[in-house]
Amino acid sequence: MTLTSEDSMERRIKADVGSGNRRPGGPRLRPMWVVKVGLVAIGFLVPLVVTGPYQRHLVVNAAILGIFGLGVAFLIRRLGMVSLGHALYFGGAAYAFGAFSTHGGLDIVPALLLALGGVVAVALAVGSLLVRSRGIAFTMLTLAFGQFVFTLAGLTQTRSVTGGDDGLPVRMNGTLLGLTVRDFSNPTTMWTICWAVVTVVLLALGLIGRSRFGKLLEAIRENEERVRFNGSNTYLPVLVAYVVSALVAGIAGVLFALYNSFLSLDVLAWTTSGNALIVSFIGGCWTATGPLWGALIYTVGNAMLVSGGRNEWQLYVGVAVIVVMVFAKAGVVGSLQAQWVRRRERRQPPVDLVRTS
Amino acid sequence: MSAVLTLDAVSAFYGPAQVLRDVSLSIESGEAVALVGRNGAGKSTLAMALYGIPRVEGSIFVGGEPLKLTRAYHASRAGIALCPQGRRILSNLTVEENLLLGAAHARPGSWNLRSVYALFPILAERARYNGHALSGGQQQMLAIGRALMSNPRVLVLDEPTEGLSPVAIDEVIDALASIGETGTALFLIEQNLRLVSRLASRYVALVKGEVVRAGAVTGESMEELRSTVGV
Amino acid sequence: MAIQLLNALAYGSLLLILALGLAMIFGLGGVFNFGHGALYMFSAYTAYSLSSAVSFWLALVTVPAVLALVGYLVDRGAFRFLRSRDPIELAIITYGGALVVENIVVMVWGTQPRALDAPAPFNGSVSVLGDPYPSYRLFVIVFSLAVAIGIASWLRYSKMGLHVRAASRDLRMTAVAGVDTDRLNAVVAAVSFGLAGVAGVLVAPYATVSIDMGARILVIALIVTTVGGLGSIGGAAIAAIALGLIQVTGDVNLPGWSALTPYVVMIVVLIVHPRGIAGRIET
Numbered sequence: 024m025t026l027t028s029e030d031s032m033e034r035r036i037k038a039d040v041g042s043g044n045r046r047p048g049g050p051r052l053r054p055m056w057v058v059k060v061g062l063v064a065i066g067f068l069v070p071l072v073v074t075g076p077y078q079r080h081l082v083v084n085a086a087i088l089g090i091f092g093l094g095v096a097f098l099i100r101r102l103g104m105v106s107l108g109h110a111l112y113f114g115g116a117a118y119a120f121g122a123f124s125t126h127g128g129l130d131i132v133p134a135l136l137l138a139l140g141g142v143v144a145v146a147l148a149v150g151s152l153l154v155r156s157r158g159i160a161f162t163m164l165t166l167a168f169g170q171f172v173f174t175l176a177g178l179t180q181t182r183s184v185t186g187g188d189d190g191l192p193v194r195m196n197g198t199l200l201g202l203t204v205r206d207f208s209n210p211t212t213m214w215t216i217c218w219a220v221v222t223v224v225l226l227a228l229g230l231i232g233r234s235r236f237g238k239l240l241e242a243i244r245e246n247e248e249r250v251r252f253n254g255s256n257t258y259l260p261v262l263v264a265y266v267v268s269a270l271v272a273g274i275a276g277v278l279f280a281l282y283n284s285f286l287s288l289d290v291l292a293w294t295t296s297g298n299a300l301i302v303s304f305i306g307g308c309w310t311a312t313g314p315l316w317g318a319l320i321y322t323v324g325n326a327m328l329v330s331g332g333r334n335e336w337q338l339y340v341g342v343a344v345i346v347v348m349v350f351a352k353a354g355v356v357g358s359l360q361a362q363w364v365r366r367r368e369r370r371q372p373p374v375d376l377v378r379t380s
Numbered sequence: 381m382s383a384v385l386t387l388d389a390v391s392a393f394y395g396p397a398q399v400l401r402d403v404s405l406s407i408e409s410g411e412a413v414a415l416v417g418r419n420g421a422g423k424s425t426l427a428m429a430l431y432g433i434p435r436v437e438g439s440i441f442v443g444g445e446p447l448k449l450t451r452a453y454h455a456s457r458a459g460i461a462l463c464p465q466g467r468r469i470l471s472n473l474t475v476e477e478n479l480l481l482g483a484a485h486a487r488p489g490s491w492n493l494r495s496v497y498a499l500f501p502i503l504a505e506r507a508r509y510n511g512h513a514l515s516g517g518q519q520q521m522l523a524i525g526r527a528l529m530s531n532p533r534v535l536v537l538d539e540p541t542e543g544l545s546p547v548a549i550d551e552v553i554d555a556l557a558s559i560g561e562t563g564t565a566l567f568l569i570e571q572n573l574r575l576v577s578r579l580a581s582r583y584v585a586l587v588k589g590e591v592v593r594a595g596a597v598t599g600e601s602m603e604e605l606r607s608t609v610g611v
Numbered sequence: 612m613a614i615q616l617l618n619a620l621a622y623g624s625l626l627l628i629l630a631l632g633l634a635m636i637f638g639l640g641g642v643f644n645f646g647h648g649a650l651y652m653f654s655a656y657t658a659y660s661l662s663s664a665v666s667f668w669l670a671l672v673t674v675p676a677v678l679a680l681v682g683y684l685v686d687r688g689a690f691r692f693l694r695s696r697d698p699i700e701l702a703i704i705t706y707g708g709a710l711v712v713e714n715i716v717v718m719v720w721g722t723q724p725r726a727l728d729a730p731a732p733f734n735g736s737v738s739v740l741g742d743p744y745p746s747y748r749l750f751v752i753v754f755s756l757a758v759a760i761g762i763a764s765w766l767r768y769s770k771m772g773l774h775v776r777a778a779s780r781d782l783r784m785t786a787v788a789g790v791d792t793d794r795l796n797a798v799v800a801a802v803s804f805g806l807a808g809v810a811g812v813l814v815a816p817y818a819t820v821s822i823d824m825g826a827r828i829l830v831i832a833l834i835v836t837t838v839g840g841l842g843s844i845g846g847a848a849i850a851a852i853a854l855g856l857i858q859v860t861g862d863v864n865l866p867g868w869s870a871l872t873p874y875v876v877m878i879v880v881l882i883v884h885p886r887g888i889a890g891r892i893e894t
């Protein structure tokens with residue numbers, strides 16, 4: 024019924040997967056981690072299948088958008104909080120990296136670290152003001168903060184730093200793991216980097232979700248009043264979650280800057296935040312990998328539909344958002360998973376499915 | 381006499397949780413019936429069930445006609461008026477506007493601003509004040525007045541004396557008694573048995589969503605309720 | 612100074628019309644309508660075409676009326692069935708709607724900005740304390756304030772206005788009192804869409820009509836709504852005019868930086884009133 028009660032779906036899925044361990048004679052799901060490691064390994068081989076340079080370019084874009092989506096979806100999944108201002112961290116990190124490299128003359132590694140450090144600092148500052156609000160109020164405030172920075176970056180006074188409407192060509196110095204600018208603009212190399220980052224981010228967000236901290240976040244989402252009543256501070260955990268999600272968005276932003284070595288103000292616009300939200304919802308915010316699939320659908324769909332020279336892409340995205348939200352708000356991945364769970368339930372009666380009633 | 385409100389095997393659910401189980405009761409016109417039960421027994425849920433707010437199974441009749449539960453306003457238009465628990469005075473409206481809200485779809489009858497002000501003169505004095513500038517007792521009068529504005533056949537009062545001072549309770553009881561004399565049926569949800577004895581002629585006792593006993597309000601029956609139902 | 616004040620009033624009164632439309636839907640169901648800016652932009656383009664083909668005045672009458680009808684139908688035909696959803700989900704659905712409307716505009720009019728001349732008899736200028744001032748801007752001020760006063764009076768003095776105010780505080784109690792709150796929602800959607808239409812038509816001869824005009828002003832209108840306090844038309848009016856004033860005088864004295872003022876105001880209000888904004892937004 025509400026954003027948060029979608030959780031029951033998640034719990035059912037989780038319970039089902041988890042119960043594989045306890046189900047007698049059901050070894051099919053036990054080595055889940057073997058499957059996962061296999062999937063990660065296969066991911067690195069994607070360039071073997073996706074051979075065209077343009078297609079590789081697309082999957083790299085999808086991965087970067089997907090990581091951005093993972094950051095935004097983390098807040099939704101764990102806390103039910105929808106941010107429409109994460110372009111602040113995506114674009115902010117990209118611009119910070121660009122400015123430190125181009126104007127500051129820093130090498131890639133310190134520029135990258137400073138940019139991400141800056142994201143954490145800004146997220147702490149902005150978050151400390153934002154995270155007391157909930158629901159739509161939070162969404163609207165994130166939008167206002169995002170637009171503040173977008174407007175700031177477009178001013179004539181900041182033009183010397185951001186390049187204004189002309190954009191900022193990023194001049195990178197030095198190397199990262201032996202790689203230089205030329206390697207970063209190569210989609211094959213970049214895919215390997217992006218996929219490694221995807222793996223690390225998924226792992227980290229998964230660990231956070233399963234940790235005691237993750238449980239606390241879920242408790243806050245379900246009933247903040249009760250958590251407070253039980254004597255736990257709810258401000259700090261929410262702030263930390265906000266910073267984590269901002270950092271993931273920032274990492275995506277730095278990857279974007281590395282890959283494109285050119286930035287335009289678009290990366291800070293609220294429509295960029297909106298895109299991350301769209302891919303999260305289309306793929307499914309309530310599953311670990313939903314935003315990645317959403318980003319792939321979005322990127323490939325965009326390429327297929329826009330290449331015809333027709334100008335209807337936004338129309339399709341708008342309709343897709345409406346259809347998904349109205350009829351399948353668990354998203355594509357979430358709905359498929361739920362379907363799968365239902366099918367298996369029908370085939371074999373559940374042994375210890377956690378029912379939320 | 382004819383039944384003005386009848387519940388026939390009514391069950392109510394909030395999500396998957398069943399709050400009421402096969403509740404049947406009937407109120408004759410002009411009668412005052414009390415619904416008693418502990419906190420959480422499902423009394424307020426029963427009041428809300430008249431408006432279809434929880435999911436309802438079973439049927440409800442108002443004046444012999446089946447009551448539609450698809451939309452909340454059907455009950456009001458059929459002749460039910462509710463003073464909800466906690467009064468729910470609208471704090472952004474004046475006293476008079478709160479009363480006028482009650483007349484959103486008034487049935488024909490003798491209750492209007494003038495007659496409500498005559499019953500509660502203090503409301504006339506405070507007509508232009510904000511609803512929440514009133515004391516608890518005055519707010520309860522306002523809630524009753526608001527309900528009367530629709531000229532109901534049956535007035536449902538969900539714990540109308542909760543949190544009021546003894547003096548205010550007496551005023552509310554007197555007002556309810558005089559409303560009862562005009563022929564409006566009263567359905568009084570109460571935990572305070574002393575008030576039940578002063579107003580109601582019959583009672584229905586609810587435990588965990590089920591009717592456990594019902595009968596005439598007498599000294600003995602109230603004593604018995606106190607020990608068995610524990611109100 | 613008088614000129615600046617008038618410019619502030621003209622900009623502020625347009626903002627006010629937009630913010631009122633946003634606040635009405637928000638006040639009733641807690642849904643932030645991301646499509647509001649797109650409707651505004653759509654109306655501006657329609658006004659551009661209608662003015663060129665027939666007459667601006669026809670546009671000023673028909674566009675808001677048609678939009679109001681659309682708002683009524685969208686609410687009755689779609690949003691009615693989604694009322695139990697989380698307001699954020701509904702907001703995201705309206706975001707999808709905004710994308711659709713924007714794309715329709717692009718398909719019909721292309722991406723080129725358009726400019727429209729002020730309609731007669733307001734195509735000249737009048738003298739304000741000795742300086743010439745475009746008379747159309749004066750018309751914008753008078754007309755939008757008249758619309759705002761009309762809406763305020765409707766809310767204050769009509770029976771339905773009373774129900775709208777009640778429902779924005781306690782929807783369930785209002786329904787229990789016998790009000791058909793679904794119909795009320797549809798009427799409010801109609802009024803809100805109609806207001807977006809009024810603002811869009813009014814702005815067409817006043818500023819350049821472009822695809823991104825809706826998305827840009829939406830956030831400012833949102834800030835007006837929030838800072839002014841939802842449901843409080845007086846508050847929204849003061850906030851809109853004040854923001855207009857700060858921005859217009861800032862444009863002259865602090866070129867560039869003044870574009871930040873709405874956000875700074877919002878952030879300051881947030882710091883002073885951390886619960887305040889959230890609290891008001893939720894009601």
Ligand SMILES: Nc1ncnc2c1ncn2[C@@H]1O[C@H](COP(=O)(O)OP(=O)(O)O)[C@@H](O)[C@H]1O
Binds near residue numbers: 417421422424425
């Ligand atoms: N809106 C609701 N959603 C879910 N459960 C509810 C809701 N309202 C009441 N309940 C539950 O229904 C039961 C009866 O509540 P209520 O009718 O308010 O009791 P009473 O008025 O007799 O004190 C309680 O267990 C309560 O927790």
Ligand SMILES: [Mg+2]
Binds near residue numbers: 423424465538
């Ligand atoms: Mg109760």
